Amino acid sequence: MNVLKEQKLDLVVIGTGMAGAAAAVFAANRGLTTAQVGETGEIIFASGYLDLLGVHPPENGRILSDPWVGLVQLARDEPDHPLARLAPDIIRTALDEFFRFLEASGLPYRRDAKKNAQVLTPLGTTKPTYAAPETMWAGVKALQDQQPCLLIDIRGLRGFSARQIAAVWDTRWPKLRTVTIDFPGSDHLTELYTETMARQLEQPQNLAELAARIKPHLKDAVVVGLPAILGVRNSLAVAAALAEQLAVPVFEIPTMPPGVPGLRLRDTFSENIAQLGVSLYREKRVQAVRPESDGAFVLTIADHAGEEMIHAWRVLLAGGRFLGKGLQADQAGIREPLFGLPVYQPLSRREWHRHYFLDPRGHAVNRAGLETDQRMRPLGEKGTPVFRNLYAAGSILAHQDWMRRKCGSGLAIATAYAAVEAIKMDG
Ligand SMILES: Cc1cc2nc3c(=O)[nH]c(=O)nc-3n(C[C@H](O)[C@H](O)[C@H](O)COP(=O)(O)OP(=O)(O)OC[C@H]3O[C@@H](n4cnc5c(N)ncnc54)[C@H](O)[C@@H]3O)c2cc1C
Secondary structure (H helix, E strand, C coil), X not given: CXXXXXXXXXXXXXXXXXHHHHHHHHHHHCCCCEEEEECCXXXXXXXXXXXXXXXXXXXXXXXCCCHHHHHXXXXXXXXXXXXXXXCHHHHHHHHHHHHHHHHHCCCCXXXXXCECEEEECCCCCEEEECEEEHHHHHHXXXXXXXXXXXXXXXXXECCXXXXXXXXHHHHHCCCEEEEEECCCCCCCCCCECHHHHHHHXXXXXXXHHHHHHHHHHCCCCCEEXXXXXXXXXXXXXXXXXXXXXXXXXXXEECXXXXXXXXXXXXXXXXXXXXXXXXXXEECCEEEEEEECCCCCEXXXXXXXXXXXXXXXXXXXXXXXXXXXXXXXXXXXXXXXXXXXXXXXXXXXXXXXXXXXCCCCCCCHHHHCEECECCXXXXXCCCCCECCCCEEECHHHECCCCHHHHCCHHXXXXXXXXXXXXXXXXXX
């Protein structure tokens, strides 16, 4: 067992999802010596769209065109919501810093800073989002102006159907057409996978062949939509090259998860966070944490190859919910397994869910999580921080149901920022 006792880091971030990744970026930007530990988490399921606040109040499904106005309403209606506890300026600054990181890492996002965009889902419905990868942005205008548009179906690809999208829009988007083509080199295959296709399209000859197969069907189309398969590593360049060959803008639409946009985020984080100087323990878990008398922690990190220990002054827990295993549920209730922190939750399991799955009021279990003080430190039964040097961020936090409010990434990034700012000040 390798015990790194001699090096006490400023911070260990537990979690490599959106909250953990954002926290690692913010910590590195502030010069904190940082390690990050985690398995892939929910990020692999991400559509690529980055939501801030799309719906409020969710009971009547009100779609927000302006997330900033929505945040003011949220603060009034639900002051305990983690986004409601942060000043809008803090949220804005957090997002700006995070987008600068993505841009510098080769995965630029586009947004209209003042309002949400309406974007297409793989089912052909729309959803409000705050920002979208550059490779998806031409779709926002195409949808808004109902431009003459050609959507591409690829034979053998599951989890995406241009024909279904067109059927949903029908007469509401009269100049939306679809065509089904064979993917270059797929003649002998009955089933295709988005990651493999995306990697193949990074080869210029495959991209040129795809363009050649689309071109005869362009006709009056001024924009072309495809499933999100335009490269894993350098999607911007792949999309630009295809647009040039077709002589019209192109845009991607997310496929059903897991998909390529989630892979891009995962790889962008793991490659570029390491370049910022963060020690990354990828696909590993923190098995145990031992608090020390001086307020620091010793963390045991393990994978199939063995154990390692790291020593840090502060820990930021961004372990996610049930999928990431930051929270666990059993007959006794919902637990936070690593530190044994109290979890805000309904008094009994019977109250977790309402009778109807689609009840517009949502389910109490989805609002379970950690309560924190204003410095993002998890609270104990007495309402004071359990550990003075432990912080939390992301979907593990209580009093939020990010899926219904469409606020997943915004909540993760803004709370990570607030936690790292507190850590920097406390340091
Ligand atoms: C299907 C799906 C679609 C989504 N679509 C969108 C979307 O369109 N727009 C949007 O904004 N957001 C979307 N999201 C949400 C978003 O991607 C984030 O997942 C969400 O905001 C929560 O992020 P998180 O970092 O808090 O948690 P997670 O992403 O769950 O990350 C938790 C991390 O903690 C790690 N962890 C837990 N315990 C330990 C431990 N003991 N040791 C080490 N590591 C540990 C896990 O391995 C994981 O890395 C979607 C999520 C899903 C599931």
